[in-house]
Amino acid sequence: MASGGMSIDTAVTMSASLEGILYGFSVLMFIGTIWALTYNRRMQDINRPLAVVAVLLLNLSTAHMVVDIIRVEYGLVKYRDTYPGGPSAFFTDVSQDTYVIKHAFYVIQTLLADGVVIYRCYVVWQSGLVIILPCVLWCSAAVTGFYAVYSCSQANSSSIFAKMLAQWVTAFFASTIATNLLSSGLLAYRIWTIERAVCMLRASKSNVMPIMRVLVDAAILYTVVLFIALVCFVCLNNGVVVVVDMAVPIMSIAFYMVLIRIAINRNAPSYLSTTHGISSGAEQ
DSSP, rough: OOOSSSSSHHHHHHHHHHEEEEHHHHHHHHHHHHHHHTOOOOOGGGGGHHHHHHHHHHHHHHHHHHHHHHHHIIIIIITTTTTTTTTHHHHOTTSSSHHHHHHHHHHHHHHHHHHHHHHHHHHHHTTTTTTHHHHHHHHHHHHHHHHHHHHHHHHHSTTTTTTHHHHHHHHHHHHHHHHHHHHHHHHHHHHHHHHHHHHOOOOOOOOOHHHHHHHHHHHHHHHHHHHHHHHHHHTTTTTHHHHHHHHHHHHEEEEEEHHHHHHHHHHHHHHHHHHHHHHHHHHO
């Protein structure tokens, strides 16, 4: 199935460049996140699971960036004159090892990021019933994502827009968008309702609303990127290559910005016990 928009080799080159810029920014935010997790805390007080997730996100982003660079080098340099059809044919071929590996990293990172949002939702609500639907959607994203990657590995020089792949990729995008929107919406709503319930007991200005705003901002940032990727894919536009590669560091950035905002609130003079439970839940 023919694709539109920019040429595939142009899209791959642009995606590697933009991903590199965002990756550098995500590394800086990772450093800020580690500071947020360790500043003025004893070793036993550090949230180790959260630190592990932050490190995993950085490692996955780094691995994806490395594979992307190798893929560009293979297509534009190593196999430029030997691969049948040239660079365009090489980058279109979804059965290439570099293509399969980089998208396996993308699926894993997406599931990790969505899983963290669902867990935060569970911690704040303290109810397993609330996260049943997000968990079902998460499982749907896992199945469709990994099957799409597997289908790519078994394909015979097919395009990502081929019918046998398109239905799984579309389902994956739709599932992860729904998971993120629902989980983030439930989380923000719970924080807002708790804030309203305790507002009369607090003498100082609330520190919870900035946390809710950054949670919503992070959710919107990630959702917009995924929605653009879905639209590009449905429209058979090669711009999906650029957007998906950019989504990898953006996932990390969205995760880091929440933790850094919470750290700033924790150190604010007006930080009170009534906001502590809410912030702790959002942080986890």
